[in-house]
Amino acid sequence: MFEFLKKIIKKDSPEKKPVAKKEIAKKAQKKPPLAPKQKGTKAPKILDKKKIAAPAKPVIIPSKDAEKKPVTSSKKEAVPKEEVAPKEEKKSGFFGFADKIKKGLTKTREKLTSELTSLFTGKKIDEALFEELETILLTSDVGISATTYLLDSIRASVKKNSIENADEIKGLLKEKLTELLSPIESPLLIKEAKPYVIMVVGVNGAGKTTTIGKLTKIFLDENKSVLIAAGDTFRAAATEQLQVWGERNNVHVVSQASGDPSAVIFDAINSAKAKNIDIVIADTAGRLPTQKHLIDEISKVKRVINKCHEEAPHEILLVLDANTGQNAISQLKIFNEALGITGLALTKLDGTAKGGVIAAIAKEQPTPLRYIGVGESIDDLKVFNAQEYVDALF
Ligand SMILES: Nc1nc2c(ncn2[C@@H]2O[C@H](COP(=O)(O)OP(=O)(O)O)[C@@H](O)[C@H]2O)c(=O)[nH]1
Numbered sequence: 001m002f003e004f005l006k007k008i009i010k011k012d013s014p015e016k017k018p019v020a021k022k023e024i025a026k027k028a029q030k031k032p033p034l035a036p037k038q039k040g041t042k043a044p045k046i047l048d049k050k051k052i053a054a055p056a057k058p059v060i061i062p063s064k065d066a067e068k069k070p071v072t073s074s075k076k077e078a079v080p081k082e083e084v085a086p087k088e089e090k091k092s093g094f095f096g097f098a099d100k101i102k103k104g105l106t107k108t109r110e111k112l113t114s115e116l117t118s119l120f121t122g123k124k125i126d127e128a129l130f131e132e133l134e135t136i137l138l139t140s141d142v143g144i145s146a147t148t149y150l151l152d153s154i155r156a157s158v159k160k161n162s163i164e165n166a167d168e169i170k171g172l173l174k175e176k177l178t179e180l181l182s183p184i185e186s187p188l189l190i191k192e193a194k195p196y197v198i199m200v201v202g203v204n205g206a207g208k209t210t211t212i213g214k215l216t217k218i219f220l221d222e223n224k225s226v227l228i229a230a231g232d233t234f235r236a237a238a239t240e241q242l243q244v245w246g247e248r249n250n251v252h253v254v255s256q257a258s259g260d261p262s263a264v265i266f267d268a269i270n271s272a273k274a275k276n277i278d279i280v281i282a283d284t285a286g287r288l289p290t291q292k293h294l295i296d297e298i299s300k301v302k303r304v305i306n307k308c309h310e311e312a313p314h315e316i317l318l319v320l321d322a323n324t325g326q327n328a329i330s331q332l333k334i335f336n337e338a339l340g341i342t343g344l345a346l347t348k349l350d351g352t353a354k355g356g357v358i359a360a361i362a363k364e365q366p367t368p369l370r371y372i373g374v375g376e377s378i379d380d381l382k383v384f385n386a387q388e389y390v391d392a393l394f
C-alpha cells in the first residue's frame with residue numbers, strides 16, 4: 001500500500017502542488033475493514049440462540065468438568081492452538097516484558113522504521129518532508145487529528161530549536177507520541193469490591209474471550225480469585241471456548257445452556273459473593289455497534305449487573321481489534337455512548353502494521369488503555385505503558 005502512496009507523492013511532488021491533506025486522509029481511511037476478518041469466528045446468529053433449547057438452570061462448571069462438553073455445539077470455536085499453556089509460560093520466561101511487546105509490534109515497527117529511515121536519511125527539513133511524514137503516519141492508522149497534532153508539535157519544536165537535521169525529527173516524533181499516549185496509560189486497579197465485576201464487550205471476533213482467558217491469568221498471578229461468566233449465550237461454541245480458558249487457568253466458568261446473558265452473569269456474581277471470590281469477568285456476545293437492538297440488549301446486561309452490586313460493573317472493558325484501524329474509533333464511540341466504557345484492551349497488535357491506532361484513540365476519544373494483546377498465548381496480554389510502547393515502535 002505504501003508503494004502506491006509513494007507513487008502519489010512522487011506524482012504530486014512539491015514543485016507541483018502539495019498533496020491535499022484531505023485526499024491522503026481519505027485514502028488512508030478507506031483501508032480499514034468494517035469488522036475484523038477472523039478465521040473460525042462467525043457473526044452471532046440469533047438463530048443459534050433459538051436452536052439451543054435447554055433448561056435455563058445455571059450450572060457452575062468446575063474446570064475439570066469442562067471435558068464433558070455439556071453444551072451442544074455444531075461448530076468448533078476458534079480455540080487457540082496451544083492447548084498446553086505451561087510450555088508457553090516457560091518459554092516467555094526468557095523474554096523480558098518489553099522484549100515481548102517489541103516482538104509483538106514487529107509489523108508496525110518494520111513499516112515505520114523502513115519508511116522513516118528512508119524519509120529522514122540525508123534529507124533537509126522542508127514542506128515535502130512533512131507531507132511525506134504525514135502520509136506515513138496516516139497509513140499507520142494514526143488518524144487525521146493525531147497526525148495533525150503530531151506534525152504541528154514537531155514543526156513548532158523544529159522552529160523553536162532551529163533544528164536543521166532531518167534525523168532529529170525521529171526523536172521528536174517519539175517524544176511527541178509518548179506525550180500524546182501518556183494520558184491513556186492508566187492500568188486497571190482492582191478495588192476491594194468483592195466481587196469486582198468486569199464486563200467485557202466488543203464486536204464479534206475482536207478477541208473478548210481470548211482476552212478474558214489471558215486476563216484471568218494476570219489476576220491469578222496477583223493472587224486474586226476469579227470466576228468467569230459465559231455471557232455469550234448466542235453461540236454454544238463460545239461457552240466451550242471459554243471453558244477451555246477456564247480449564248487452563250483452573251477457574252470456574254459459570255454457564256447456562258441457553259438463554260439470557262443477564263441471567264448467567266447475575267448468577268455468576270451471586271455465586272462469587274457466596275464464595276468470596278475477588279473478581280468476576282463476564283463475557284458477552286459480540287455485536288456490531290450498528291445493530292441498535294443488540295446494543296440495547298447489552299445495556300440491559302449492564303443494568304442487571306448493577307442490580308446485584310450497586311457499583312458493578314466496576315469496569316466495562318471494550319475489546320478492540322487493532323486490525324480494524326480507524327474503525328476502532330467509531331466502535332469506541334458507539335459502545336461508549338451506550339455503556340460508558342471505562343477501559344480498553346487493544347488486541348492483535350502482533351498481526352498488524354496499524355499499531356498507530358493507539359494515537360488516534362488518545363487524540364480523538366481518550367479512554368484508559370488497560371491492556372494490549374500481542375499474541376494468542378496466555379501470556380500475550382500486557383499492561384499498556386506509553387513509553388514502552390513507543391520504544392517498541394521505533
Ligand atoms: N494474533 C493475535 N490473535 C488474537 C489476539 N487476541 C485474540 N486473538 C485471536 O482472535 C480470534 C478471535 O478471538 P475471540 O477471543 O474468539 O474473539 P471474540 O469473538 O471477541 O470473543 C481468535 O482466533 C484469537 O486467538 C492477539 O492479541 N493476537
Ligand SMILES: [Mg+2]
Nearest residue numbers: 208209232238
Ligand atoms: Mg467470544
